[in-house]
Amino acid sequence: MDIWTAEKIILLGFLLKGVCCRDFSISLPQNIQALSGSCVTIKCRFEIQEQYDKNLTESAAIGLWFKDGDKMNDHLVFHSTDPQPNCFNGKITGNLHEKNCTTIFYNVSSKHTGRYYFRIESGDLKYFYTMNTSINVTDSPPKPTVQLYVEQKEVQDQEEVLEGRSVSLRCSAETLCSSPPPTLTWSSTPRIPLSESSGLEELISDLNFTATHRQHRVTFTCTITYQLQDETKTAQDSITLHVQYAPKISPSSSCTRTDVTVCFCEADGNPSPELEWHLSGHSVTNSSNMFISEERLSSTGLRSSITLHQSFTHTSTLQCVSNNTHGTASHQFNLLHSTPQVSGFHHFSFLLGVAGGASVMMIICGILLICARRESNTRRDDGTELILAHREDESGPDCANNAMLSPTGSVTQNHEELHYTQPESEEIRGISSLTTDYAVVQHYPGGVSEAESSTGGDQPNSSIAAVVMSEKNQTVQEQEAKMGEVFSQQSEDTTYENINI
Incomplete structure (x- = not known):
């Protein structure tokens, strides 16, 4: 036998061994977690001996699941075509004729916990697989x-x-x-x-x-x-x-000034930073002229303050410097422009208060003055009004100056005209029983004839009518009588006569 014949025999033996050794087997997960109240899926595939391939058909194939044993009456929990009263609710989602036995059970509970076995039946094919899977039902889902x-x-x-x-x-x-x-x-x-x-x-x-x-x-x-x-x-x-980062100085860092200047600086960084103070570009420490303190705010935060006496405030800049392994940060303070905060008497506040008080008083006085004027005008309207007018017609009483008439009763031509001014209403005072008024009267030589008083003549200004209105309860005749007594005086001098009304 040559070498080529030997190789062919060996290859044929392997092929025959593969065909003859295809046996019943099943693929199942070893353990399955299930949540109570939900469902559980069993992924399943199986193999059969070649001689039973013709028996495995779609219409005849049946899948059965047993729990914790192989006895049909005691341990059967699922039948794919004939559900039993005590069986689990579920279905085979795989195609049995394609050797896929994947199954899902619904509404699982603690009674579903156990070991499960699969059995295939299709015509003459009936086989129980001893390999099993374990289902564990829990009340809580597994954590992510x-x-x-x-x-x-x-x-x-x-x-x-x-x-x-x-x-x-x-x-x-x-x-x-x-x-x-x-x-x-x-x-x-x-x-x-x-x-x-x-x-x-x-x-x-x-x-x-x-x-x-x-x-x-x-x-x-x-x-x-x-x-x-x-x-x-x-x-x-x-x-x-956990994030590591370079220092960052808080924007709230600032200075205040009283008798001394106090500045504070806050920095945050990871790892926790260090803080230094630089005056005129030089690092400073505690001394008799300055005091530096630090306060740990957190595992990453630090606060430092420096107190400078007045002798140091001429320096234009003060710098806070913070650093850690990841970087450096700094903040500069301008001491010349730091806002002083002086306790005690505040001149500006005092002046502001005085100005505000004066403004309020002026407003109150203005309101009182307006009220007083309104009350005065009301009283004038209720008092007596004085009206002086030229005689326009003959219906009213006539008053003639005796000095303006000749002995024959004619009007003297060379006379001085008598003028009465019309005062503004605001200048006329009300007359009452308690008020004394003075009238200006000019006298001319001569007397007043009956003709002058009745006709008035042809000369201008030959007749002058004076109407004096007093209190509402006085008559016009009483006013004329008083005016006649005034005109009867025989003097050219200006006379101030007291008229008591």
Whole structure:
């Protein structure tokens, strides 16, 4: 026998061995987690001996599941074509004639916990597989897992993240059977639902951002949520971010001045920074002329203050310098423009108060003056009015000056005209029984004839009518009598006569 014949015999033996050795087998997960109140899926595939391939048809194939044993009456929990009263509610989602025995059980509870065995029946094909799977039903879903990635590299626990680096937080969770499917939720992001078409056994959500000092010691939480028929069940995992960053000086750092100048400076950094004071560009420490103190605000914050006596305030600048392993920051104070805060008497406040008080008094006085004028005008309207007018007609009483008439009764031509001024109404005082008034009267030689008093003559200003109105209860005749007594005087001198009304 040559070498080629030997090789052919060996190859044929391997082929025959492969055909003859195809036996019954099954593929099942070793353990399955299930959530009480939801569903559970058993992924399953099986093999049969070649001689039974013709018996495995779509119409004849039956799948059965047994729990904790192989006895038909005691341990059967599922029948694909003939559901039993005590069997579990479920169905085989795979095609048995394609050797896919994947099965789903609904509304699982603690009684579903146990070991499960599969049996295939199709015509003459009847086989019970001894390999089994274990189902464990719990009341709470398994918690997700959060991992930290920096620049796409996984970071182990307790490692720091440098500010400005690209950070990714990945949340992953094993998805249990549920309808609707579970969701993952970050503490600051919307829910990311599981796509039913993805077929993923693990739900993943990534949170990407650039690390800043504001995220130092911030805890990020990922929560998986199962919406069941009667309740909602959740589980979560968290990670706290540790960010390292260069010092940052607070903008509230400032100076105040009383008898001495006090400046304070606050800095924040990770690792915790140090603070120094520079006066005129030189570092300073405690001395008899200045006092420096520090106060720890937090694990990353520091506050320092410096007290300068008056002899140092001529220096134009004071600088606060902070540094740590990641950088340096500084803040400059201008001492010449620092706002003094002097306790005690404040001249500007006093002047402002005086001006405000004077303004209020002026307003009050103005209001009182207006009220007084209105009251005075009201009283004048109720008093007596004096009206002096030229005689326009002959209906009223005539008063003639005797000095203006000749002995024959004619009017003297060379006379001085008598004028009466019309005063403004504001200048006329009201007359009452308690008021004394003075009238100006000019006398001319001669007497007044009856002709003058009756005709009035042809000369201008030959007749003068004087009407004096006194209190409302006095008559016009009484006023004329008083005026006649005044005109009877025989003097050219101006006479002031007291008229008592």
